[in-house]
Amino acid sequence: MKKLILVFCALSPLLMLSQKYYEYVNPMVGTGGHGHTFPGATTPFGMVQLSPDTRIDGSWDGCSGYHYSDTILYGFSHTHLNGTGVSDFGDIMLMPTMGNPSLDPTEYSSGFSHSNEKATAGYYSVKLDKYNIDVALTASTRVGFHQYTFNKAGQANIILDLNHRDHLLMGDVRIIDKKTIEVRRQSEAWARDQYVYARIEFSQPMAITKVSNNAFAPAKTTDTFFAGSLLAISFSKQVKKGDKLLIKVALSPTAYEGARLNMSEIKDWNFNKTKNAAEELWNKELSKIDVIDVHTTDKDKKAVFYTALYHTMMQPNIAQDLDGKYRGRDNEIHQAEGFDYYSVFSLWDTFRATHPLYTLIDKKRTADFINTFLKQYEQGGRLPVWELASNETDCMIGYHAVSVIADAMAKSIKGFDYEKAFEASKHSAMLDHLGLKAYKQNGFIAIDDEHESVSKTLEYAYDDWCIAQMAAIVNKKEDYNYFIQRSQNWKNIFDWKTGFMRPKKNGGWDSPFDPKEVNNNYTEGNAWQYSFFVPQDIQGMIDAYGGNDPFEAKLDEMFSLPSATTGRDQVDITGLIGQYAHGNEPSHHMAYLYNAIGKPEKTTAKVHYILKEFYKNTPDGLIGNEDCGQMSAWYVLSSLGLYAVTPGNPSWSVTEPYFEEIIVHFEDGTTQKIVKNGNKQLYTHFGIKPPKPYDTNLQYKAITAVPVISAQSKVFKDKLRITIENANFARTHSLSGPIMYKVLGTNQKDGSFTIYTAPFEIEKSSKIYAYNKATLKTGIDSSNVISSSFFKKPNNYTITLKSAFDPQYNAGGAEGLIDGLYGSENWRKGDWQGYQAQDFEAVIDLNQVKQIQQVTANFLQDSRAWILMPAKVEFYVSSDNKTYTLFDTITNTIDPKNADVQIKDFMGSSNATQARYIKVKAYSFGKLPEWHQGAGGDAYIFIDEISVE
Numbered sequence: 022m023k024k025l026i027l028v029f030c031a032l033s034p035l036l037m038l039s040q041k042y043y044e045y046v047n048p049m050v051g052t053g054g055h056g057h058t059f060p061g062a063t064t065p066f067g068m069v070q071l072s073p074d075t076r077i078d079g080s081w082d083g084c085s086g087y088h089y090s091d092t093i094l095y096g097f098s099h100t101h102l103n104g105t106g107v108s109d110f111g112d113i114m115l116m117p118t119m120g121n122p123s124l125d126p127t128e129y130s131s132g133f134s135h136s137n138e139k140a141t142a143g144y145y146s147v148k149l150d151k152y153n154i155d156v157a158l159t160a161s162t163r164v165g166f167h168q169y170t171f172n173k174a175g176q177a178n179i180i181l182d183l184n185h186r187d188h189l190l191m192g193d194v195r196i197i198d199k200k201t202i203e204v205r206r207q208s209e210a211w212a213r214d215q216y217v218y219a220r221i222e223f224s225q226p227m228a229i230t231k232v233s234n235n236a237f238a239p240a241k242t243t244d245t246f247f248a249g250s251l252l253a254i255s256f257s258k259q260v261k262k263g264d265k266l267l268i269k270v271a272l273s274p275t276a277y278e279g280a281r282l283n284m285s286e287i288k289d290w291n292f293n294k295t296k297n298a299a300e301e302l303w304n305k306e307l308s309k310i311d312v313i314d315v316h317t318t319d320k321d322k323k324a325v326f327y328t329a330l331y332h333t334m335m336q337p338n339i340a341q342d343l344d345g346k347y348r349g350r351d352n353e354i355h356q357a358e359g360f361d362y363y364s365v366f367s368l369w370d371t372f373r374a375t376h377p378l379y380t381l382i383d384k385k386r387t388a389d390f391i392n393t394f395l396k397q398y399e400q401g402g403r404l405p406v407w408e409l410a411s412n413e414t415d416c417m418i419g420y421h422a423v424s425v426i427a428d429a430m431a432k433s434i435k436g437f438d439y440e441k442a443f444e445a446s447k448h449s450a451m452l453d454h455l456g457l458k459a460y461k462q463n464g465f466i467a468i469d470d471e472h473e474s475v476s477k478t479l480e481y482a483y484d485d486w487c488i489a490q491m492a493a494i495v496n497k498k499e500d501y502n503y504f505i506q507r508s509q510n511w512k513n514i515f516d517w518k519t520g521f522m523r524p525k526k527n528g529g530w531d532s533p534f535d536p537k538e539v540n541n542n543y544t545e546g547n548a549w550q551y552s553f554f555v556p557q558d559i560q561g562m563i564d565a566y567g568g569n570d571p572f573e574a575k576l577d578e579m580f581s582l583p584s585a586t587t588g589r590d591q592v593d594i595t596g597l598i599g600q601y602a603h604g605n606e607p608s609h610h611m612a613y614l615y616n617a618i619g620k621p622e623k624t625t626a627k628v629h630y631i632l633k634e635f636y637k638n639t640p641d642g643l644i645g646n647e648d649c650g651q652m653s654a655w656y657v658l659s660s661l662g663l664y665a666v667t668p669g670n671p672s673w674s675v676t677e678p679y680f681e682e683i684i685v686h687f688e689d690g691t692t693q694k695i696v697k698n699g700n701k702q703l704y705t706h707f708g709i710k711p712p713k714p715y716d717t718n719l720q721y722k723a724i725t726a727v728p729v730i731s732a733q734s735k736v737f738k739d740k741l742r743i744t745i746e747n748a749n750f751a752r753t754h755s756l757s758g759p760i761m762y763k764v765l766g767t768n769q770k771d772g773s774f775t776i777y778t779a780p781f782e783i784e785k786s787s788k789i790y791a792y793n794k795a796t797l798k799t800g801i802d803s804s805n806v807i808s809s810s811f812f813k814k815p816n817n818y819t820i821t822l823k824s825a826f827d828p829q830y831n832a833g834g835a836e837g838l839i840d841g842l843y844g845s846e847n848w849r850k851g852d853w854q855g856y857q858a859q860d861f862e863a864v865i866d867l868n869q870v871k872q873i874q875q876v877t878a879n880f881l882q883d884s885r886a887w888i889l890m891p892a893k894v895e896f897y898v899s900s901d902n903k904t905y906t907l908f909d910t911i912t913n914t915i916d917p918k919n920a921d922v923q924i925k926d927f928m929g930s931s932n933a934t935q936a937r938y939i940k941v942k943a944y945s946f947g948k949l950p951e952w953h954q955g956a957g958g959d960a961y962i963f964i965d966e967i968s969v970e
Contacts, residue, residue: 043142046324050332050642051647052089054641058085060072062159064302067339069160069164073086074098081108092132094132113183114183119175122231132150137150155172159295163283163342166268180255194254195246213412217272220283222270234249275347307327309382310330311686350400350402351401365408367651368405375650376390376425377654387434418477431671455477464805472847475522479522509724511555512565529731541589557669559667572614581599596645606651613676625677659679662697728804730745731744736814736836743782745789759776761776761777790807791806816839820864820866821863824861827857832853838854846924861964864902867969871936873933873936877970894943897940898936
C-alpha cells in the first residue's frame with residue numbers, strides 16, 4: 022500500500038492553459054457497446070449537442086441517436102443525451118444531399134465509414150458516401166455550426182426533418198428570407214411536452230424545393246409559413262465541385278426571439294474560429310485536473326482520464342437564453358437572476374459521484390444546479406427526480422436532489438438559500454406518492470404498497486439522512502430528530518438470518534427468496550446489489566452483519582460469486598465481478614466499503630482492477646451506460662484516490678491514486694497535488710471545512726425494527742396459522758421488550774393490544790397489527806405498527822392452468838386468479854399473472870354443477886411495458902371437463918397504441934347454463950408492431966381475477 026500525499030501548491034495559469042488537454046479527449050469512447058454516448062460537437066454543459074444520428078427508432082442502444090456498429094447516417098441533430106438508458110432528443114435535424122431531394126429518411130440517408138470520421142472535443146467530421154459530401158460540425162454554447170463541402174457539382178439540398186426521432190406534436194417553419202428561417206418544434210418522447218425554438222442561417226441563398234406536411238394541401242413552395250404535426254422541407258441550390266455551404270443553428274427553449282439573441286454567440290462565418298473557441302472552452306474546463314503521468318508512456322490511460330472528465334461536463338445543460346430567460350417546470354417563461362438555469366438531471370445516477378466531483382472542481386455550477394432545483398420546486402411543486410427539458414419524467418427512484426443539496430451544504434458551498442433548500446427537501450420527503458405514504462406509516466415499503474419496494478426504502482432512508490444533515494446545519498433540532506429516525510428505516514427490511522435486504526409482503530418476508538434474482542422488488546438490480554446500500558450508517562450496517570469479519574466475508578463473497586443473475590433479464594446489469602455490477606450505479610460505492618473495516622488494500626485492489634479493466638480508449642470502452650457522467654465521474658474520482666461513499670458527509674473515502682502525480686486546480690486559485698509514494702495512507706477532508714453547526718455532536722435514538730408476521734399464504738380455505746417474530750435486529754440490540762399484537766375480525770376487541778407469546782390460528786378474514794414494544798432498559802423507541810391482512814377464500818373453486826406464466830409475474834400462483842382479490846394498475850407489485858409469446862388458457866372447477874350466467878376475466882394494458890390486451894377472450898362451459906360448449910366471445914376494443922395503464926373486464930354472459938367447468942382462453946396480441954419501441958418482440962397478456970356468477 023502506498024501513501025497518498027496531498028501538497029498545496031500553485032501553478033501558473035498560463036502554463037496550465039498552454040497544454041492542450043482537449044487533445045486527449047476521444048468522444049468515440051462509449052459510442053459502442055452499451056455506453057450510449059454520442060460523438061458530436063458540444064461545449065462544456067452546452068445547450069447544443071450537434072451530433073450524427075444513426076438510429077431513428079429509439080432502440081435501447083440508440084438512446085443517444087448514434088451507435089458505433091451502424092453504417093447508415095440519417096442526419097445531424099442539435100440535442101442529444103449523454104449515456105442515458107431511455108431515448109429522447111434529436112431536435113432540429115439537418116441532412117445535406119445531392120440531386121432530386123427526398124423527404125423520406127430511408128432515401129435521404131447515406132452510408133458512411135469510420136475511416137472517414139473524426140471526433141474531438143468540440144468538433145466532428147464525416148464523409149457521406151452516397152453524396153460525396155464532407156461534413157464538419159462545431160458549436161458554441163447555444164449555436165451549432167455546420168460546414169458542408171460538396172465534392173461534385175449539381176443540386177445540393179439541405180433536408181430539415183422535424184419528424185426526426187421523437188414524436189412531433191407540432192412544428193412551425195417561418196421563412197424570414199432566402200438565407201434565414203425560424204423553427205418551432207414541440208415534441209414528446211420520454212419527456213412529454215418539449216419545446217425547442219431555432220434560428221437557422223445559411224451562408225448562401227437557398228430555395229425551397231419540396232415540402233411534406235399535413236397542415237396545407239397541397240403545400241406550396243411560395244409559402245412563407247409551414248405548420249403541422251408532420252413537417253419536412255428541402256432547401257436547395259446549385260453548387261460547383263469544391264463549393265462549401267455553412268449553416269448556423271441557434272437554439273432557445275423560450276421563443277424565436279431567444280434563438281435570435283443566442284445567434285449572437287457566433288457573429289461571423291469563420292468555422293475554424295468557432296472550432297478553436299470550442300476547444301479553448303474545453304481546455305479551460307479540463308485543465309481543472311492536471312494529470313502528470315511521469316512514469317508511463319501509456320497515452321491511452323491519459324486519454325481515458327480526460328475523456329471521462331469530458332463526459333462529466335456534457336450534462337446538465339444550460340437551459341436559458343443569453344438574457345437569462347428560461348422555460349420553467351410550469352411551462353411558463355421566467356427570468357434567471359443571479360444564477361444560471363440548467364436542465365437534464367439524471368439524479369439517481371449522478372448524486373453518487375458526478376455531483377460530488379462538481380463540489381470539488383465546480384462549486385459555482387453546483388450552486389447554480391441547486392438554484393435550478395429550487396426554481397423547479399417553486400414552479401413544479403417539488404424538487405426534481407429526473408428532470409428533462411422542463412419536464413419531470415419521474416424516472417428512477419428516491420428524491421436525490423436532497424443528496425446534492427446536503428453535500429453542498431456540508432461542504433460550505435455558498436450561492437443558494439440554505440433555508441429554502443431545506444424547506445424544499447422536507448417537502449419532497451413528506452409527500453404521499455411513490456410509496457412514501459406507506460414508508461412514513463410503517464417504516465418501510467412492502468410489495469403490497471409499491472414496486473421496487475426494497476430499493477425505495479433504502480434510498481429514501483439515505484435521502485432522509487441527508488435532510489437530517491441539512492436540519493442540523495440550519496439548526497432545526499426537531500426536524501433533525503424526525504429525519505434521523507427515518508434514516509434508520511433500512512433496518513426494517515434487513516433480514517439478519519440471511520444477511521440481505523429482502524422484500525416484505527403482507528407484513529412478512531416474501532418467499533421464495535433468491536438474492537441473485539432480478540425482479541420488480543429492486544431497481545435495476547438484485548439483493549446482492551442492494552444489500553450494501555446504507556451509506557448513511559455504515560457502522561450500523563457492519564454491526565447488522567455481525568461485525569467486521571462477517572461483513573468482510575460477505576463483501577468477499579459478493580465479489581467472488583458466479584456472475585450469472587436469475588429472474589428478469591436486465592440490460593443495465595453489466596460489468597460483473599461476481600454479483601458486483603459496475604455497469605450500473607447501485608454497486609459504485611461497494612469497493613470502498615473495505616476501508617470501513619480496516620482493509621484499505623482490498624479497496625485499492627478492487628478499484629484499480631475496475632479502473633484498468635472496465636474503462637478503455639475504444640468505442641466500447643465503457644462497461645455500461647454513461648448515465649450523464651456518473652460512470653466517468655467514478656473513474657475521475659477513483660483515479661484521484663477519492664470517492665464520496667456518503668454524499669452529505671464532507672469526508673472522502675480514500676484509496677491509492679491511479680496516476681503518479683495529479684494536480685487539482687480549485688476555483689479560488691489554490692491547487693492541491695496528489696502524489697503516490699510511501700507505504701501508508703492518509704485520510705483527509707481534501708481541503709473541505711464543514712460548516713459550524715454541522716459538527717455539533719447531535720445524539721439520537723436507534724430505532725427498533727418492526728416485527729415480522731408470517732403465514733403460509735394470504736388467502737386460506739379453513740384456518741390459517743400465524744407466527745410473529747421479533748425484530749430482525751434483535752441480535753445486535755438485545756431487545757427485551759415484548760411483541761404486542763391485536764387481531765381485528767375475530768372475537769378480539771378492537772383496539773386492544775396484547776403480548777404475543779406463541780403462534781395462533783385464525784378462521785375467518787382478519788387484519789393483524791403488531792409492533793415491538795420499547796423498554797426502559799434499551800432506551801429505544803417502540804417500532805412502527807405494521808399490519809397484515811388475511812382473507813378466507815370466498816369459494817371452494819380450484820383452477821388448472823394450461824399455460825405457463827412468467828415466474829416474475831405469478832400473482833402468488835394459480836389460486837391467485839380465483840381468490841377474490843383484484844390487482845391494481847401498478848402491476849409491478851406482483852398481483853398479476855403475466856404470459857408472454859403465448860395464449861392464456863385455464864380451467865376452473867366449481868366442484869359442483871351450477872347455473873352460470875356470467876363469467877368475467879380482468880386484463881391489464883400497459884403498452885409501453887409490452888403488456889397489451891388480448892385480441893379476444895373466449896369462455897367455454899362443460900359438465901364433464903371433456904366436452905366444452907362456447908359460452909361467449911368478447912373482442913378487445915382498446916387501442917393498443919393507448920399508452921395509459923388501464924384495466925378492462927372481459928365479461929361474458931349468456932342464458933343461464935348448467936356447468937361445473939369453465940374454460941377461459943385469451944388470445945395474445947402477438948408480435949409488437951412497427952410503431953412500438955419493442956417492435957418484433959412478443960407481447961404479454963396480464964390477467965388477475967376470474968369471477969363466476
